[in-house]
Amino acid sequence: MQVLVTGGAGYIGSHTVLSLLQSQYDVVVLDNLSNSSVESIKRVEHITGKSVTFIEGDVCDKAKLRQVFSDYTIESVIHFAALKAVGESAQIPLSYYQTNVHGSVCLLEVMQENKVNNFIFSSSATVYGEENQVPYVETMKLGTPSSPYGATKVMVERILADVALANAKFRGVSLRYFNPIGAHESGMIGEDPKGIPNNLLPYVAQVAVGKRDKLSIFGDDYPTQDGSCERDYLHVMDLAQGHVAALDWLNCHGDFTGVEAFNLGTGNGVSVFAIVNTFEQATDQRIPFEVSPRRAGDLAAFWANATKANQALNWQAKRSLQQMMIDTWRWQSNNPNGYLEQ
Ligand code: NAD
Numbered sequence: 001m002q003v004l005v006t007g008g009a010g011y012i013g014s015h016t017v018l019s020l021l022q023s024q025y026d027v028v029v030l031d032n033l034s035n036s037s038v039e040s041i042k043r044v045e046h047i048t049g050k051s052v053t054f055i056e057g058d059v060c061d062k063a064k065l066r067q068v069f070s071d072y073t074i075e076s077v078i079h080f081a082a083l084k085a086v087g088e089s090a091q092i093p094l095s096y097y098q099t100n101v102h103g104s105v106c107l108l109e110v111m112q113e114n115k116v117n118n119f120i121f122s123s124s125a126t127v128y129g130e131e132n133q134v135p136y137v138e139t140m141k142l143g144t145p146s147s148p149y150g151a152t153k154v155m156v157e158r159i160l161a162d163v164a165l166a167n168a169k170f171r172g173v174s175l176r177y178f179n180p181i182g183a184h185e186s187g188m189i190g191e192d193p194k195g196i197p198n199n200l201l202p203y204v205a206q207v208a209v210g211k212r213d214k215l216s217i218f219g220d221d222y223p224t225q226d227g228s229c230e231r232d233y234l235h236v237m238d239l240a241q242g243h244v245a246a247l248d249w250l251n252c253h254g255d256f257t258g259v260e261a262f263n264l265g266t267g268n269g270v271s272v273f274a275i276v277n278t279f280e281q282a283t284d285q286r287i288p289f290e291v292s293p294r295r296a297g298d299l300a301a302f303w304a305n306a307t308k309a310n311q312a313l314n315w316q317a318k319r320s321l322q323q324m325m326i327d328t329w330r331w332q333s334n335n336p337n338g339y340l341e342q
C-alpha cells in the first residue's frame, strides 16, 4: 500500500515516515523543502533499512500532484505540508492561507480526480480557540484561534466536513496534535528549526548546547500552579505512531465514511518551569533563564482529553516526559547544527 506523505521531510513528517516504514507501509514523500532538508529522509532510510520515494514539489502545484498520482498507486494521503509559525502567520497571513488552505484544496481536488478518498490531516489543538474549557474534547465546537495560522487549521477542518457531505466515499481523519516534542531515540532525526526557535523545547535545547545564552520564560503570573503556562507535551514518536494507528483504523473500517477528529495528547498539563526542571534533571545540563513578559496570544493552560483516540484507535501516548527530554538532548547534542554539515 502506498501512502503519499506531504511535508514528509519535516519534523513530524519524518518521524511518521519512519513509523510507517516500520509498519510495512510504502511511502511517497512530496515536500518543497521550504522548512526541511532531504537529509532527514536519508536518515530515515538509514535507520529503517528501507527506501522512500522522495519528490521535491509544492502542494499548490496541481500539475505536479497529478503526475504523482499518475506515477504511483496512492491509496491514502497524510497531509503535513504547511507553514506553522504562529507569530509569522500574523505578519504574512496570505502566505499562510495560500499554503495551508489553498494547498489543501489543491491536494483534495487531485485526490478526487483520482478517486483517492483516504485522507489524514495534521490539525492542531489550536482549533479549540479561546472559547472552550480544558480539557479539550472532540465533541466541542471549533473555536476562534487568535492567529491566522490557527484559522487555517479551522478552515481546513470545515472544508473536510463539506467535502465529506458532497462525496459519500470520502474518509477523512483530522488529528489534533497538542505539543509534540522529543526526537527518535537514535538521535539521528529531530526538530531542526530555521533561525531563532519559536517553540519551547528547541529553544531549551539550543541553550543547553550553547547556541543561546538563556531561555526567556514568557510570563509567571498566569492562574496556574506555578504561574507559568501549562501545555500537553507528547513525544513525537508517540505522535508518529498515532498516524499509523489512524491509517490502520481507516484500513480496518472499510465501511467508514465522513470525517472523524481525534485529539493526540497525553491528557496532562505541564508547566514551563516543570519542563526546565525535568530537562535539567534528565540531561544533567543547566538552563539559565529569565522571566519575561507574557507572549501575545498564549493561553494559560490547555491539555487533551485523549479518550477517543485511546478507545477507537487503540492509541496511547506512552513515553514519559523524562524520555522526551533525553531524546531531545541526544538529537541536539549529536547534531548541534541540525541537518547542516557539522
Ligand atoms: P515542519 O515545518 O517541520 O514540516 C512541514 C513540512 O512541510 C516541511 O518539510 C516543509 O518543507 C513542507 N512544506 C511547507 N510548505 C510546503 C508546500 N507548499 N509544499 C510542499 N511542502 C511544504 O512542521 P511540523 O512541525 O513537522 O508540522 C507538520 C504539520 O503538523 C503541519 O501541518 C503543522 O501545522 C502541524 N502541527 C504541528 C505542530 C507542532 O507543534 N509542530 C502542532 C500541531 C500541528
Ligand code: WQD
Residues within 6 Å of the ligand: 084, 086, 123, 124, 125, 126, 178, 179, 180, 198, 199, 200, 201, 203, 215, 216, 217, 218, 219, 229, 230, 231, 272, 295, 298
Ligand atoms: C509552549 C509554552 C510559551 C518559548 C504552538 C502553537 C500550536 C501548536 C504547537 C501547531 C508556552 C512558553 C515558549 C519560549 C517560553 N502548533 N515558551 N519561552 O504556543 O503552546 O503551541 O505550537 O499547531 O498551535 O501555538 O507552543 O512551544 O511555542 O510554547 O516560555 O522561548 O512555552 O509561552 O507557554 P504553544 P510553544
